[in-house]
Amino acid sequence: MRHALLAALALAATPAAAQQARDSLTIGITQYPANFHPNIEAMAAKAYILGFALRPVTAYGEDWKLACMSCDTLPSIENGQAKLEQTPDGKPGIRITWRLKEGEKWGDGTPVTAEDMRFAWEAGRAFETGFGPAETYRSAYEFIVEDARSFTVRFDKVTFDFAGLGQFQPLPARIERPIWEADKAGYRTRSAYETATTNPALYDGPYRIAAVQPGAGVTLERNAHWAGPAPAFNRINIRTVENTAAMEAQLLAGQVDMVAGELGLPLEQAAALEKRSGDRFRFFYRPGLTYEHIDLRLDNPVLADRRVRQALLLAADRAQIVARLYDGRQPVALGSVHPDDVMYDKDAPAWPYDPARAKALLEEAGWRPGPGGIRRNAAGETLSFDLMTTAGNRAREQVQQILAGQWRAVGVEARIRNEPPRVFFGETVSQRKFTGMAMFAWVSSPENVPRTIFHSDEIPTAARNWSGQNYAGFSNPEADRLIEALPLELDPARRRPLWSQLQRLIATELPSLPLWHRADAHVWPRWLDGVRPTGHQNYSSLWVTEWRVKP
Incomplete structure (x- = not known):
């Protein structure tokens, strides 16, 4: 080898x-x-x-529209492959049938079949496996193999993006199922994708x-x-x-x-x-849907105070950083929703650079200037925490230096500590080992409901084998309600107010600090x-x- x-x-x-x-x-x-x-x-x-x-099975193309990748036809109510129904407990549900393209084969010549999709569903439904996004599997309560190429999934809720399957894709059942059945909790390291x-x-x-x-x-x-x-x-x-x-x-x-x-x-x-x-x-x-931001560890007592989070954003001159480092080519972000997205709310709280207001908020939160200019609280604790990102990324390291300087000007100490991406993402972020701030980017699809990053059910835990991407640990009942309501509204005009409410709530609570929407440079x-x-x-x-x- x-x-x-x-x-x-x-x-x-x-x-x-x-x-x-x-x-x-x-x-x-x-x-x-x-x-x-x-x-x-x-x-x-x-x-x-x-x-x-x-x-x-499906993917969004360069036109930001959903299309089949390994299926014959995109399901819809009109073509009969999606049918509204009631769930066994009487709630509105939907059954959707996909048919795989003829000739789809694994690299050893074995056909890709509905059984491969069934195994992916079975493993995803078992939370100890650690698949994500967990909500897709949680909602898909029944899987029916129609024939070798066709399968039907019954969902316990009707969502506007019902035709897409996202990260739910086939796995070679004849190889992976025996490994999974032998040790579901250990499957993530025992899978053939890891060992072979x-x-x-x-x-x-x-x-x-x-x-x-x-x-x-x-x-x-x-x-x-x-x-x-x-x-x-x-x-x-x-x-x-x-x-x-x-x-x-x-x-x-x-x-x-x-x-x-x-x-x-x-x-x-x-x-x-x-x-x-x-x-x-x-x-x-x-330009696109790559959102650079800083996740905050909200169970850190310092960052648990919303006033501190708001002060941090007020003290960050993001417009200057974009102009200085990116020649103004990347828009400052209000939140995770891109300005070109049809559901973007331009009137969400913007938190422009205002160091005087940042200082006032920190004073209100009980942080007074201390030795060396770093603020302390009544207990003598310093207003300081780690700021982490991917080592070797020159742009992010420059951003860290600038932010650390801007925060120090208002009495906040950011200690820079970076790791290689495979460690940073593989352990530190995904298992919530960071103690203060983690700077990285999210990449999403058009009109992507941010359940996995903001819903309280998506906070990764050891008990769930670190499934979920709510690394900040954000838990807010109103945010949960809006995130659950959004996908159920099929009418775009009625979804818009829900989107606005969610964007304004997130922009006020600031479980993460929005930086900018990235433009990718292809060479x-x-x-x-x-x-x-x-x-x-x-x-x-x-x-x-x-x-x-x-x-």
Whole structure:
């Protein structure tokens, strides 16, 4: 295995100019997945890599509209594949039937069937497994196999996005079910996606994972049993370079052909490179649904006080940071909803830079100036906490330094402590081990109800095997009510007031500090065509069969 890995990585290091046939493509990204299971833990690096190797049932395209990926037809009330009904306890429900495309196969030639979807449902329903988002499985109370390719799911509520299945996607039942049944709580580490990652039978996309070097890279090779359009490359090498300066150096040296915008160079670094490199590369800037923010540990007594959270945002000059670091290309965020989203409320509380008001709020909360300028409370505790993010990301590290300086000016100490992405996301954030602040980005789909990040049922705990993404620990009955009501309203006009109420509540309570909505900088070689960035959580890798080498 070691020799195979070294050979694969040697190919990855070959400059593009030397690959005359262009039968391979080397892509640089800044993170390495914490794991490879598609249904456990959401991480951008994993989603990008698995986009080449797995087919979700549905996905949002570059037009932000839902479409089938591995199904024949998108279910609707009109075509009869979605039918309103009552649940066994008399509540409004819906039954939805999906039919998988003919010819869908795993990498060992075995057909993808409804039984593979049934297993994903069974495992997701068992909370000890730790699948997410948990609400999808909780609501799907019955699964019916109609035939080898068709399955029906009965949901105990009717939601406006009922036709999509999100992260709920097939798993090879004949491989994964025995492992899961033997140890449901230990499944996340015993799954074949972790112990036999290069097994072709785990993948049903145009590519399969053929080799991995933990922390450094992944090699993908064509799936011989893929029935869809043939991809252009025999091999795709994903190289993880966590330091963005090193990423740029490898791009210029020809060690990587392209840098994926979804996980690549910060916007300002890419813009500077574009000016220096002339027409050597193609640059494309895609604004979208990537929301940079800081999660706050709300069971930290200091951050539990809403006045402190509001003061922190008032003392952060986000507009200056955007102008200084990003040339004004990224809009300051009011919250997680993007300004281009149809349900955006522009009148939600905005918290513009106001250090005087920030100081007044801190005084009101009992924090007085102390030695060295750092505030203390009556018990003598200092107003200080850790500010963490992904190590090696130059833009985030710059933001940390600026924020720490702005907060110190109002008497708050932010201690910078960073970790490699695979540790930061794999343990510190997902298991709520951070004690103060965690800065990272959420990527969502259009009109995405933020249940998994703001509903109290989604706070990760050891008892639930860390399922859920409410890392802040936010618990608010009114927020829960709105989050539960929103998906049930099928009329967009009636959903709008609910969205406004939720956005204004979150913008007031501030379980996380909104920073800005990111624009992704994609850097491609001149000879590559057909990459279509989406600007949301269904990444461009899902449409790799459209990528082509220019003649």
